[in-house]
Amino acid sequence: MVKKISKIEAQKRQGRYNVYIDDQYAFPISEAVMIKFRVFKGMELTNDQIAELTAADEVSKAYSRALDYIAPQLRSEKEVSDKLLSIDISPEVIEQVLKQLRANNYVDDRNYAISYVHTQSLLAAKGPRSMLTHLRQKGIGEADIEAGLLEYPEEQQIENALKLGKKLAKRYDRQPLVMIKQKVRQGLMTNGFGGDVINRVMAELTIEPDEEKETELLKKQAAKSWRHYRAESPRSRVMKTKQALFRKGFSMDAINVEIESLMSEEE
DSSP states (O other): OOEEEEEEEEOSSTTEEEEEETTEEEEEEEHHHHHHTTOOTTOEEOHHHHHHHHHHHHHHHHHHHHHHHHSSSOOOHHHHHHHHHHTTOOHHHHHHHHHHHHHTTSOOHHHHHHHHHHHHHHHTOOOHHHHHHHHHHTTOOHHHHHHHHTTSOHHHHHHHHHHHHHHHHHHTTTSOHHHHHHHHHHHHHHTTOOHHHHHHHHHHOOOOOOHHHHHHHHHHHHHHHHHHTTTSOHHHHHHHHHHHHHHTTOOHHHHHHHHHHHHHHHO
16 A cells, blocks of 8 residues: 655754654654655655665664764774664664674774774783783674784883883882782783783893881781781791791791791790
8 A cells, every 4th residue: 555745844853854644643764764765745655665764764773873872982893783782773773783884984893903902002001911802802803803913012012011010019119029029920910911021021120129128027027927826836826927927928038037036035
């Protein structure tokens, strides 16, 4: 059955229109769809044509939502897809939206990977392993990730890791020297730097022990542990205090000296 459009009325929302058939509201439509299908007052439509228009309008609305989402920053295809799914847009419509976005270069996972790696490498906070994890979470393919990581050469990784290592060393400067080094190495690993880069950084990083500060810290920790294990037998008390201090990174020679001092104070 053929039906005739009796009126096309603009909505308050810019670019959106209401279509009336036989003076009855029938369906909404976007300006883009109206132009594409050359919809006009007096146009005759079959039921199949109406279904085609409404389906095209669903894609048009979803495309508009996608543009709003990607406007502030680059997004991966997975991010766009997840966003549209979250507002109940069907996978079939999403695929059509992504096809349009790709055609217009509004989404490009390789460009996303390259841009992300380049930006993060300038911020000097993350290593390549951390970036790889992030990109995989964003649904970026392995080939695109590999292309992106080419933007982060090893020398720049070392430079960034060295800066981070210095910050970490300063943060933990009240710890024993052994513990400082462990914390720096662990921090570099946590931030995604690889073993070879970390080894080079640890070799280049100068961490000077503050013997006076370390001695003061040992005395404080030793007294605390000594009190904690006061209910133990003398032998167990010594052993457990030594173990507790060794775990904190103090050298065994320094620990033995301090234990002897504590024992002599109680005689």
